[in-house]
Amino acid sequence: AHIQHNSITISQLGHHKHVKSHHHHHEFTPAPHIVRGHKDICSQEADCVIPVQCPAHVRDEAKLHCKTLSGRAGVCCTTGQNHTEFSSGSKKSRGNHLVNVDPLVLGAVTRHSRVELHELHLREVRILSRSRSAIVPFGSAGYGHFRNSRLYSMNDLADVMSIANRALEIALATRAFKNRQGISNEQIEYGMIQEDLRPTPLGSACPVPPVCTNAHVRYRKIDGSCNNINNPGWGMPLTPYSRLLPPMYRDGIWIPRVSEDQGQPLYSARLISSTIFVDNDVPNYDYTLMLMQFGQFLSHDITQSIDTSFANGSAISCCTEDGNQEIPHEFRHYACMPILIPPKDPFFSKFKQGCMNFVRSVLAPRLDCTLGYAQQMNKVSHFIDGSAIYGSNTEQTRDLRSFVNGRLRTFNDFGRDLLPLTEDEDACITTEQGSACFSAGDTRLNQMVSLTVLHTLFMREHNRIANELAQLNPYWKDEQIFLETRQIVTAELQVITYNEYLPTLLGENAMKDFGLSLETGDAYSYDYDQRINPSIINEFSGAAFRFGHSMVDGILKIYGKNKMEAAIDIPEIMFHPARLRKTEFFDQVLTTMTNDPIQDVDNSVSEALTKYMFRAGNPFGVDIASINIQRGRDHGLRPYNDYRELVGQARIKSFEEFGEELGNKLKTVYASVDDIDLWVGGLLEPKYGGSVLGLTFRDIVAEQFSRLKKGDKYFFENDPTINPGSFTPEQLTELRKVSLARIICDNRDGILLVRQPPNVFRKPGLPGNEYVDCTSPVIPHINLMYWKD
Numbered sequence: 001a002h003i004q005h006n007s008i009t010i011s012q013l014g015h016h017k018h019v020k021s022h023h024h025h026h027e028f029t030p031a032p033h034i035v036r037g038h039k040d041i042c043s044q045e046a047d048c049v050i051p052v053q054c055p056a057h058v059r060d061e062a063k064l065h066c067k068t069l070s071g072r073a074g075v076c077c078t079t080g081q082n083h084t085e086f087s088s089g090s091k092k093s094r095g096n097h098l099v100n101v102d103p104l105v106l107g108a109v110t111r112h113s114r115v116e117l118h119e120l121h122l123r124e125v126r127i128l129s130r131s132r133s134a135i136v137p138f139g140s141a142g143y144g145h146f147r148n149s150r151l152y153s154m155n156d157l158a159d160v161m162s163i164a165n166r167a168l169e170i171a172l173a174t175r176a177f178k179n180r181q182g183i184s185n186e187q188i189e190y191g192m193i194q195e196d197l198r199p200t201p202l203g204s205a206c207p208v209p210p211v212c213t214n215a216h217v218r219y220r221k222i223d224g225s226c227n228n229i230n231n232p233g234w235g236m237p238l239t240p241y242s243r244l245l246p247p248m249y250r251d252g253i254w255i256p257r258v259s260e261d262q263g264q265p266l267y268s269a270r271l272i273s274s275t276i277f278v279d280n281d282v283p284n285y286d287y288t289l290m291l292m293q294f295g296q297f298l299s300h301d302i303t304q305s306i307d308t309s310f311a312n313g314s315a316i317s318c319c320t321e322d323g324n325q326e327i328p329h330e331f332r333h334y335a336c337m338p339i340l341i342p343p344k345d346p347f348f349s350k351f352k353q354g355c356m357n358f359v360r361s362v363l364a365p366r367l368d369c370t371l372g373y374a375q376q377m378n379k380v381s382h383f384i385d386g387s388a389i390y391g392s393n394t395e396q397t398r399d400l401r402s403f404v405n406g407r408l409r410t411f412n413d414f415g416r417d418l419l420p421l422t423e424d425e426d427a428c429i430t431t432e433q434g435s436a437c438f439s440a441g442d443t444r445l446n447q448m449v450s451l452t453v454l455h456t457l458f459m460r461e462h463n464r465i466a467n468e469l470a471q472l473n474p475y476w477k478d479e480q481i482f483l484e485t486r487q488i489v490t491a492e493l494q495v496i497t498y499n500e501y502l503p504t505l506l507g508e509n510a511m512k513d514f515g516l517s518l519e520t521g522d523a524y525s526y527d528y529d530q531r532i533n534p535s536i537i538n539e540f541s542g543a544a545f546r547f548g549h550s551m552v553d554g555i556l557k558i559y560g561k562n563k564m565e566a567a568i569d570i571p572e573i574m575f576h577p578a579r580l581r582k583t584e585f586f587d588q589v590l591t592t593m594t595n596d597p598i599q600d601v602d603n604s605v606s607e608a609l610t611k612y613m614f615r616a617g618n619p620f621g622v623d624i625a626s627i628n629i630q631r632g633r634d635h636g637l638r639p640y641n642d643y644r645e646l647v648g649q650a651r652i653k654s655f656e657e658f659g660e661e662l663g664n665k666l667k668t669v670y671a672s673v674d675d676i677d678l679w680v681g682g683l684l685e686p687k688y689g690g691s692v693l694g695l696t697f698r699d700i701v702a703e704q705f706s707r708l709k710k711g712d713k714y715f716f717e718n719d720p721t722i723n724p725g726s727f728t729p730e731q732l733t734e735l736r737k738v739s740l741a742r743i744i745c746d747n748r749d750g751i752l753l754v755r756q757p758p759n760v761f762r763k764p765g766l767p768g769n770e771y772v773d774c775t776s777p778v779i780p781h782i783n784l785m786y787w788k789d
């Protein structure tokens with residue numbers, strides 16, 4: 001084999017440097033030509049599936065087109081749904097051969113990567129001790145951004161760091177191995193090095209699989225382990241995201257991609273943001289702000305990536321103290337990937353800002369522990385399991401529980417139950433007298449006051465149910481009440497997600513095509529498929545589900561009895577939820593969420609998020625659009641066109657396909673149509689069918705929620721042979737009545753909020769969604785009598 005003697009050193013990690021020999025074009029078969037009316041043309045081993053379920057690189061060369069059950073155009077897929085890695089049965093994939101691993105080479109590579117890792121740590125210490133600008137200044141917007149990956153405790157930090165370091169060691173070893181053996185980027189992308197590292201010298205870097213003593217435990221584990229008995233680590237916190245397509249890295253491993261044009265660096269994420277995204281007020285009255293706010297709450301249940309930090313947990317700065325420029329490579333942390341702000345920036349130039357901090361996400365080793373491209377870590381349990389309410393590890397859960405009658409701890413503020421105050425002094429922008437900063441299962445809860453409201457709502461719902469169960473079953477002890485209540489609240493979350501939220505967001509067609517609808521009445525579901533990995537998809541968390549940022553309204557309106565009382569700029573309430581202590585505020589926010597319209601999903605993102613996010617009293621903040629674009633590159637997300645093709649759309653050939661105006665703008669910030677970032681392209685697509693989203697985002701989101709349902713043994717409606725914690729048919733009937741409107745009605749303060757539309761995600765007042773009184777049977781209650789022992 002041809003041995004490449006290139007020398008990408010670790011100091012070059014994380015910045016774009018064009019190395020010609022590394023650039024290659026990714027060939028994909030042309031967009032599908034749809035053949036209609038052939039229902040069973042697929043061969044025996046192949047299933048006819050929706051294109052997104054059968055990634056392009058594993059599709060047959062001579063791709064067969066078919067129709068899915070619902071009549072949509074599909075592809076014959078030999079690898080089965082949800083198999084993004086190439087099929088392990090065959091030894092070849094598109095002319096690429098499996099790589100043999102020589103133990104001697106592996107030994108050398110291991111030593112090499114250990115030394116490199118050690119040097120990195122020494123450098124870290126040096127940077128931290130020498131430079132004043134090594135750490136992000138407290139009180140800056142950059143510090144606010146860093147709070148989004150704040151860890152719960154020193155234990156938590158130690159766990160994340162140790163796993164992240166081991167993953168980095170494997171990535172470094174992969175690079176050394178690739179260079180020695182002359183392996184191609186494609187071989188890495190297709191996962192062609194399958195050697196199990198566990199019995200090798202690198203084995204100490206491998207994750208230790210959880211021990212599952214009993215397959216029939218009634219309650220899901222707090223950390224999501226042992227859900228799938230054959231793959232007990234699937235869905236656990238601190239494990240890697242899965243992917244729809246292999247990543248695109250310049251070196252195939254971890255260095256961010258470059259332009260498909262001539263391998264030059266991509267344009268600055270901030271230039272793209274300031275060119276493409278505007279702040280137009282485009283309300284969409286068909287949907288309420290709850291579609292935005294519940295979306296964020298739900299996303300925090302299933303995904304959180306963590307910015308790399310110094311070993312002591314402090315925030316890495318990649319920009320000089322004045323924010324004027326980036327810190328030179330030699331003097332900055334290896335995880336730095338700062339966003340360069342062009343000198344002519346329409347906003348940040350006013351403040352002489354030339355650099356926006358950005359630090360790359362931490363990695364996690366593959367569960368099967370092989371060499372390969374870097375994989376980012378999901379900090380929280382991947383399942384929809386209420387982890388944002390209860391925490392993703394036992395330490396967090398213990399701190400949140402009162403250990404009395406199954407209840408969660410609360411902060412009783414003049415007779416009202418608010419979330420317990422946090423002891424973390426850094427969690428909010430101020431801890432002054434009379435202010436408040438809360439704690440819950442997810443560390444981002446104080447980021448946005450309406451998010452804090454939802455956390456409070458579900459904490460109250462837990463305690464409401466726990467109280468009822470304790471009365472019904474006086475002999476139950478704290479532990480049993482807690483676990484039963486958590487199981488009910490988790491089911492409620494799933495019912496709201498699949499019965500109300502997703503149909504509103506994705507439309508009925510997607511519900512049908514992806515099998516997302518719940519059963520009805522007292523029926524059990526048999527959709528569970530133990531081959532399906534429920535893990536969060538990197539393209540989902542890194543791009544598609546960030547569509548929500550376009551829905552945010554920069555102004556939170558607060559209504560009194562008859563008129564608007566206040567219009568709050570949302571940067572004012574970011575990591576500053578003190579207003580919740582005002583007696584009427586909780587109900588007022590809920591009223592606004594269930595009445596006011598969302599902002600449409602398009603190329604408009606509020607200035608509150610693109611100029612002032614986390615400003616915390618400063619004249620400027622940070623830009624979520626730039627950060628999303630940069631994060632996509634950090635995570636190796638392929639360009640938008642590849643995902644168009646994945647979902648069965650033709651690739652874009654010219655910028656004008658986005659219309660003349662946008663096309664002209666896009667041209668100035670992308671050298672090739674094949675460079676467009678997924679988050680950008682996905683947002684610019686026209687709405688598809690009955691969805692608020694374009695087709696590409698719709699299908700990625702739908703596929704994710706399909707995996708979360710079919711790959712979760714404990715999904716609430718699974719039958720007793722599948723789900724050891726199954727509900728009785730009578731209980732299922734009750735649970736399916738749940739709505740977010742009912743939960744709001746049952747847990748409001750009741751001063752201002754007395755009526756609700758039955759579906760809080762859709763425009764209130766329309767036929768079928770008229771306001772009713774909270775006591776009305778149109779918003780049914782669940783009858784907990786069926787939980788009496």
Ligand code: HEM
Pocket residue numbers: 145148291292293294295296299303304305306447448540541542545546547548549551552609613624627628631
């Ligand atoms: C309410 C205002 C919101 C603010 C201020 C906000 C802010 C942020 C920030 C700072 C990040 C981390 C970005 C990074 O470093 O990569 C983030 C991530 C994310 N946001 Fe939002 N967001 C908001 C609303 C939403 C909504 C409505 C949704 C979805 C419906 C959403 C979905 C996501 C997702 C999926 C991520 C990635 C999470 C991860 O895996 O780390 N956000 N958001």
Ligand SMILES: [Ca+2]
Pocket residue numbers: 301302380381382383384385386387388
């Ligand atoms: Ca979770």
